Amino acid sequence: MSSVPVHGVDNTHENPTHRAPLVLNHDDFGSVTRDILKVNESPKPPKSWYLSLAISFGMMSMLGVMIGYLVFTGVGVWGNNNPVAWGYPIVNFVFWVGIGHAGTLISAILFLFRQKWRTAINRFAEAMTIFAVICAGTFPGIHIGRTWLAYWLFPIPNQMDMWPQFRSPLLWDVFAVGTYFTVSLLFWYLGMVPDLATMRDRVTHPIKQLAYGIFSLGWRGSMRHWHRYERAYLLLAALATPLVLSVHSVVSFDFAVSQLPGWHTTIFPPYFVAGAIFSGFAMVMTLAIPARELWGLKDFITMRHLENMCKIILLTGSMVGYAYSMEFFIAWYSGEIYESFTFINRAFGPYGWAYWIMVSCNVITPQIFWFKKARNSIAVMFVASLLVNVGMWFERFVIVVTSLANDFLPSSWGVYEPTYVDVLTFIGSFGLFMTLFLLFIRYLPVLAIAELKAVMPEADPHGHDHDEEESHE
């Protein structure tokens, strides 16, 4: 392994005969621990951390105020109306659940495919998943109207002898999102236990020692434990892979199982899953780029990692583009007048502006990643990832609003306009997300330290043996 040439710090070369290094400028395990935990151990985080936390916390408080106003007044404070009964809350729900998908994709699917570069980004992508699902779960919870009856969603015996309707996709969603949140949380926590133990053995403050001591469960690095741990990790990856594909499929069933033109299509499950991965990777990139700059993690989240993410964004963005065009084609090919009208109306009707924002952000923007120059430019990546986030929100807006606003009978058509409560609730959900994320960065191991050590060439117990054998020949 020692013969692999490292061309400075550029590990984006495409030479298939040399494995590109995943950790740069580190050849011992101790310095990896120190450099990653610098994020947590530095006496004070950067000023920008305090500033971002203050802003995020303010936005989160606004979310609380808006939800309080909603609960005390009623859903009339929103712009939801009779044909468009779903509006912002469901748009935001699908948006956040979609973002949550990248974390599990990185931790589970890329793990099964032996994509070792995932180790640098899996921890905070998983954290992002959990926080995004928390934001997502908030919206259906407050959208049901009488929030104090939210427990009716669950199969709990009650005095009215009423049970949830298991033939409804909305109930499938409760199970899918609930399972997804639980499994993601377990996956994240199990992966973090060895790193929490590393922190436990390094912190000096007694309260921190106690906290990390409890949450690391007494992990001591026993190889007999690692053996079961690795098996459990593999099993969780194998379970989470179909799970992540099922969650957004079930979310798409909320639409596809109905009979509304524009919703009632079989392409929805794969199209939604591709879109979810697309938006999730964009969000990982949006968060990773500032994080690696601020905390000096460039040796671990290298240009190669970012380039790989660009490639996935290009792939999934093109899949989403294919789905958009296929929807149009089928609308025409089916000969269904309602279906054709819905799609013409989407692109050229009253919400046409939203449709074209969606197409330009989601289909055109990622095409720039065909060029290696773009894949290696931090500025291009950052802007593109932001545009993709915007585009994916508009995708859900277009799907939810256009189909509901103009369905079969012109006499029942309506217009949807969000109120300031809708908008501020949505902005507030970003505050919730960012607050949780900033706290995570400061107080938990932000990269999977143990996993990163294991992908370094020095971790191979046979590395030296091969050298010896070669020298004998």
Added chain:
Amino acid sequence: MSDIPRENLYGLAAEFADTPSIFHAAEKTHAAGYKWFDCLVPFPVHGLDRAMGVKMTILPILVFFGGLTGLTLACILQVFTNSLEIDLWALVPVVGYQFDVSGKPLLGPAAFVPVAFEMTVLFSALTAVFGTLVLNKLPMLYHPTLKSPKLARATDDRFYLVIESKDPKFVRDDVEAFLQSLNPDSVIELEK
């Protein structure tokens, strides 16, 4: 070095600086016939479990039955609550909410698939995580290897091989000589 009396001695640890050393040390310890020994390592060293002679864990079997439990529960839950009307043990009436939606059958297996799938995954994942913890006897907030500050780097960049005093072959001086023969950086006594 024999400061700790025999009854208080948890075991002896040998410290190594890199993965090939701990790998060879584990192979030799396994070959020498020790049963109660362990390696403390900061990350899973590839193949070290096999070198130590660790048997394959039963975790996958547990997870399979966990998943089966979830699947069964989901089917029972959905069939009972949506379509059946029975008296459990002739005492407890379970009445489903037999809601007719546009003439769809009450017992519609296709509609029950998503929830059955999710519950299968949920129960399997719970079994995988809590099964690992139970089999590893975690949480265990006190342990002799955690007590010694000399072993703190086991979660950072050092590799330790520990032979416990409860091993039937454990004779203090022999074990110490054996560990020294593995060329460790140091040999450490561990108090219970």
